[in-house]
Amino acid sequence: MSTETAIRARGIRKSYGDLEVLRGVDLDVASGSIVALLGSNGAGKTTLVRILSTLLTADEGTATVHGFDVGTAPADVRRSISLTGQFAAVDEMLTGRENLVLVARLRHLRTPGAIADDLLARFSLTDAGPRRAATYSGGMRRRLDIAMSLIGDPPVIFLDEPTTGLDPQARIEVWDAVKDLARGGTTVLLTTQYLDEAEQLADRIAILHRGTIVQHGTLAELKRLLPPTEVVHVEKQPTLEEVFLSLVGPVPHHEESS
């Protein structure tokens, strides 16, 4: 499986007016792997994801997703992917369950109700299922969003900044959901600006900087790019706390707490 290529991009270029956002992106994502596209704000991560998910046309270059060309076979690409955008795109007026049923119907599946109930259970949303999505917390919305992406078992999933704006607890919930996906054999391309997120989730990391992929490899490979660990002796300056304590004398419980 891992020798197959789920996503292949070659020489992708895209400009908005004079602004060159992507300047020749090459990227390969092996089937069944999680690849993190790491980059700062404005590096072009979202633009690349939008091109790969057929929402945007590249000015130059080619890309295939699940073997289909994004330019000439966009309908086949759309059948093979799902996209979870930067802002949880759930319908707030509908309940969590209705959101899932809607997507199942739009993917033309036979038993939308059963699919919705199954996903609610998998994402610990069964109790929240009959409630409107507007009442959900940030983490619940993102989980619902990701659950909507899984309907129809698309082989390739794009997660665009899945944890931006979430609190630490919600981030961990989303991370667990993504790890589950990978165990199921789904290919995941996720974009993130958080280094720890890439470390936590990704099999491989691609660093997008100023419109090109400047490095692509496993975490270990990327770490080897830097010189080996050095031991450095640093003269330690006293902190204000230490100065303060030496001036006023030891605090009575200081001994036991240290």
Added chain:
Amino acid sequence: MTAYALADTRALTGRSLRHILRSPDTVVTTAITPIALMLLFVYVLGGAIDTGSGGSYVDYLLPGILLVTIASGVAYTSYRLFLDLKGGIVERFRSMPIARSSVLWAHVLTSVVANLASVAVVVAVALAMGFRTGASVGAWLAVVGILALFTLALTWLAVIAGLSAKSVDGASAFSYPLIFLPFVSSAFVPTDSMPGPMAWFAEHQPVTSIVDTLRALFAGQPVGGGIWVALGWLVGILVLGHVLAVATYRKRIG
């Protein structure tokens, strides 16, 4: 993909109809301004207006009021479409293997249902105020048909506004001139009471022919050739609006 166009449109229309069922205030809000206008014109101004028709003023007024209702109601379509675009749900739909036209058609069909519901509320109030009609079942069907066509035509204009708007306010502002248009027509006063150029404009703008046709249908009188002028305007605006809306959608969304 087109094989699923109907199923996709049905699923998405079900979604936006749920929005309306869960915020019925939009149907009521749409009806409030026209009802207030109707009260104002019938009980305050109407006594001084000579329509020359002999019937009660509310009978004369209702067709125009119904058009005002729809002209203000379609603004909700721009509003909902704008929010869908902004919230990213349109992106989600577009990255899925669904018929592209279904996203717009769902909003348009929902608009027809919601506006006819608002129209029903306004007609109920008009009946309470003394509106009477001798219209046959056929004439009623014709009235509903013309109102539905009017809603469709204006909703496609609303779609263009919703797609091009930069802000929520901008999305609904386009409807103000549409609401104003009935005032410069035969909807409230006969056009021959207006000064020359104004009367000429009122005679030749779409609302007058539509109002006159609806009035004749309600009164159980022959509609004459005016209905063809009305239908010409409606179909013309509908086709033009649809073409421009689809072009705007392609340009904005790709």
